[in-house]
Amino acid sequence: MKKMDTSATGSWTLDNKPTSSTVKNSCHPNLKMFLAALSFAYFAKALSGSYMKSTITQLERRFDIPSYLIGIIDGSFEIGNLLVIAFVSYFGAKLHRPKIIAIGCVVMSFGTFLIAMPHFIIGRYKIETSVRQSVNSTNNLSPCPESSPESTRAGDRPSILPSRGCERESGVSMWIYVFLGNVLRGIGETPVQPLGISYIDDYAQSENAALYIGCVQTISVIGPVFGYLLGSLCAKIYVDIGYVDMETVTIAPDDSRWVGAWWLGYLIAGTITLMSAVPFWFLPKSLPMPLDKHDTSCTPEQTRFIKDSPTMEHKFRPEEPANLHQMAKDFLPTLKSLLGNPVYIIYLCVTIVQFNSLIGMVTYKPKYIEQHYGQTASKANFLMGMINIPAVALGMFSGGVIMKRYKLGIMGAAKFAFGTSLLGYFLSLFFLAMGCENSKVAGITVSYTGVQGSSYQEPSLFSDCNSGCLCSRREWDPVCGENGITYASPCLAGCVSATGSGRNTIFNNCRCVALADTQPGNLTAALGQCTSRDGCDRIFPYFLALSVLSSFIISLGGTPGFVLLVRCIKPELKSLALGIHTLATRTLAGIPAPIYFGAIIDTTCLKWGSKMCGGRGACRIYDTSAYRIVYLGLTLGLRTVSFLLCISGFALLKRHVKREEKYALTNGSAELETLRKEENSSVHCEQFIPASDCNPDRETRL
Structure with missing residues (x-):
């Protein structure tokens, strides 16, 4: 017979087991360690991912590629996820989840290091230029070489740039290494979210699960803060710092040809990601069940009864032995059961459309600001x-x-997420009114006389003022005239002489400057593009303020929406559901969104750069009005479609909630009736009553 131990306070335990109050107020040390480790892993993967997006323009310029190709590189992360996520989510949930996450972090770090490798094998960055090398050399040639009638009719001049190095750079596209490294990052990141979130939801108290998930998600959003700050720091540093004399670098960070030390941030991010793998090797496969799933004062027989209780259904996850053959056999039926849930399917459709809008917007937002x-x-x-x-x-x-304060249920979480998203959408409409005019670039956005509205055609780069010069229409070596107009090159500005060297070079007697200059002067032009845009500078602070407000409101619904996902499915399908959700959003949003956003942005390019060995390079200047319309229009259009899908989603969710409530009430009544009958038959407490009724303070004969 078991003996009853009574303390001075009246609480007691069976076989010296801890009291309910002790267990309820405690949090297992390994769960705390797992939360800290998962938060660090989320931070590391978010840092490297945001740093990738911060280097979009740097990679475009370094490898001379258009935006749609950058979109393919950015989407390669999701391709890596696509390769393994379904299997990792399903089989990983049955195996040692912390160690699977540790392996993923190691793979992710190797991929990050691989992205930086092209810098060490591609050679030095060669700036696209027309006469700058000649101006700085002992043979100080004129920016405006004389042309013959034949060459003038041809409308182009041979490039003075050396052709050496063309074979090496054209032999292999260095951006392929970035692509493959990002694929490895995607493979390594796969187990972190589905296995980490399901682990927390399995072993955390019911009332704390949403808060824990919210904390982890918050850390994952703090990661990009440091990722973008790291990107800001590296963008200030010249790409070949330590290998070139900075006095010879004649472009500034605001030049469209500037490339920062993009590779340095990847080395730092890779090291941090490798460090994040360490704690997971020391964590156990499973933890003791918390009180709301497993009252430690009850026996194993009671525990078996508890797992059938509808009140614990969303939390309990049975520990099954790892039988790979059986798991493989059950995979398709399990997947069919998951995809047969209409609420889950409509949730997937809504989030896929919203993620298309979100990923496309975030990927190109720094470039849009630039x-x-x-x-x-x-x-x-x-x-x-x-x-x-x-x-x-x-x-x-x-x-x-x-979520925790107001104890929002499924319908409450859905309404809250929808309301915040809709309010953020209406605020975002104001971005369309915050536009700027195009920069004044002669022959591209304005005529050589300064008249705006000139549509860009390549022959318009030539005018009477530069007809006597042997200029190339492909060159982009901008100079800013005293009249506030930018010219594509000193040659196209009609400049006949130059003084100074390096960044201090001044071009004199520029004939094209005289056409639009209403006041007499020495008709000079300085290196770089003109930056005077007073109207745009006044609008920019309002753009930032509205961007912060709309981002905050939209993100309020992030955690409730995520909790909604894990609450609308069966508990044994939780890890698989999270994995399929991640798979679907990465495949149908993460991969295509950067590509078609980039392709549409490319259509607004007014002047393409040229590669050293020929061919189209990166875009040098965009039509800002068209850029704003296609970028914001596509973002808001996709979100409009998602709201239309939400209408049917609410109807399905309402029916689902009513069905679950009816099921819980029916089972609860049957369970109470069974308990009454068994108690009247004097059957042992621990075999039948649920954990909530297994109260040690109640007088019970054993």
């Missing part, structure tokens, strides 16, 4: 990291707190 508002890559990344991302982090955390 091109539309005339900011440097370093400043655009800094603003993303210090203003936008903290607002998102605060919103994610606040969403988790609101």
Whole structure:
């Protein structure tokens, strides 16, 4: 016979087991360690992912590729996920989840190091230029070489750039290494989210699960803060720092040809990711069940009864032996059961459309700030990291707190997520009104006389003022005239002489400057593009303020929406559902969105650069009005479609909730009737009553 131990306070335990109050108020040390380790892993993967997006323009310029190709590189991360995520989510849930996550972090770090490798094998960065080398050399040639009638009719001049190195660079596309490294990053990141979130939801108290998930998601949003700040720092540093004399570098960070030290950030991010793998090797496969799933004062017989209780259904996950053959046999039926849930399917459709909008917007937002508002890559990344991302982090955390504070159910979480997303959508409409005019570039956005509205055609780069020069229409070596107009090159500005060297070079007697200059002067032009855009500078602070507000409001619904996902499915399908959700959003949003957003942005390019060995390079200047319309229009259009899908989603969810409530009431009544009958028959307590009724303070004969 078991003996009953009574303390002075009246509480007691069976076989010296801890009291309910002791267990309820405690959190297992390994769960705390897992939360810390998972938060660090989320931070590391978010840092490297956001750093990748912060280097978009740097990679475009370094490898001379268009935006759609950058979209393919960015989407390669999701390709890596696609290769393994379904199997990792299903089989990983049955195996040692912490160690699977550790292996993923190691693979992710190797991929990050691989992305940086092209810098060490591609050679030095050669700036696309027309006469700058000649100006700085002992043979100081004129920026405007004389042309013959034949060459003038041809409308182009042979490039003075050396052809040496063309064979090496054309032999293999260095961006392939970046592509493959990002694929490895995607493979390594696969187990972190589905296995990590399901582990927390399995072993955390019911009332704390949403808060824990919110905290982890918040840390994952803090990661991009440091990722964009790292991108801002590296964008200020010249790509070949330490290998070239910076006095000979004649371009500034605001030049469209500037390339920062993009490779340095990947080495730092890879090291941090490798460190994040360490704690997971020391964590156990499973943890003791918390009180709301497993009251430690009850026996194994009671525990078997508890797992059938509808009140614990969303939390309990039975520990099954790892039988690979049986798991493989059950995979298709399990997948069929999951995809047969209409609420889950409509949730997938809504999030896929919203993720298309979100990923496309975030990927090209720093570039949009650069091109539309005339900011440097370093400043655009800094603003993303210090203003936008903290607002998102605060919103994610606040969403988790609101879930806990008001104890929102499935319908409450759905309504809250929809309401915040809709409010953020209406605020985002104001972005369409915050436009800037195009920069004044002679022969591209304005005529040589300064008249705006000139549509770009290649022959329009030539005018009477530069007809006597043997100029190339392919060159982009901008100079800013005293009249505030930018010219594509000193030659196309009609400049006949130059003084100074390096960044201090001044071009004199520029005939084209005289056409639009209303005041007499010496008709000089300085290196670089003109940056005077007073109207745009006044609009930019309002754009930032609205961006912060809309980001915060939209992100408020992030955590409730995520909790909604894990609550609308069966508990044994939780890991697989999270994996399929990640698979679907990565495949149908993460991969295509950057590609078609980039392709549409490419259509607004007004002047393409040229590669050293011929061919089209990266875009040098965009039509800012068209850029704003296609970028914001596509973002808002996709979100409009997602709201239409939500209408049918609410109807399905309402029916699902009513069905679950009816099922719980029916089973609860039957269970209570069984308990009454068994108690009247004097059957042992621990065999039948649920954990909530297994009260040690009740007088019980054993």
